[in-house]
């Protein structure tokens with residue numbers, strides 16, 4: 309398998325996420341929002357007076373697979389259909405079919421300056437045991453890039469985000485071909501380490517994050533449910 313220039317960095321970041329995905333959120337994380345199956349946790353962290361609170365969300369979505377959730381989260385062509393916080397998105401480099409570099413302009417969120425984000429995005433399937441469904445994940449991680457120069461007054465985000473999904477099949481029928489969408493669900497963990505890249509009033513950022521993260525996950529989940537409703541199941 310061709311090793312591109314980011315292969316080692318990506319391997320390291322992916323392994324880090326896999327190490328912490330099962331971390332116990334009862335120590336040091338505050339449950340700040342719950343909506344049905346969705347639970348949103350936050351750790352309050354500041355670095356040089358800038359709020360960089362890690363966010364962690366857990367959700368169970370009926371009728372879709374982890375591969376479907378990750379596919380719609382990763383693929384460029386769907387991005388503007390579910391991402392409501394963007395003015396634009398562009399692929400500036402393709403390293404392999406599972407690894408691309410995006411440059412995105414976020415909508416301005418009062419009272420802060422407009423943010424942009426240049427990040428590698430990698431999708432991967434991790435086989436578990438024979439009988440278990442595989443884990444699918446997408447990691448988005450900031451990286452500088454000559455084709456995405458920082459242009460003040462825009463502020464460059466620093467973000468390390470992972471969507472890690474497993475597929476659960478309830479009462480698996482003898483023949484896997486008979487599996488229906490009502491028998492499947494996706495259990496996902498979403499973690500986001502976002503440094504806004506420049507000063508934002510802490511209280512304002514905390515309230516924007518508290519509102520936006522759950523909204524994003526609910527909107528994105530509903531989008532995938534709608535997109536996959538009448539399509540064959542993608543395991």
Ligand SMILES: O=S(=O)(CCO)c1ccc(-c2ccc(C3CCCC3)c([C@H]3C[C@H]3c3ccccn3)c2)cc1
Pocket residue numbers: 391393412414417420423425448465467469500502503504508513516517520521524
């Ligand atoms: O999952 S991703 O990789 C999807 C990439 O298409 C992702 C998601 C979210 C962000 C992001 C970017 C900017 C902000 C802030 C910082 C100052 C002003 C805006 C926030 C905080 C505010 C929280 C937030 C959460 C969700 C959506 C928008 N806003 C989050 C970056 C990447």
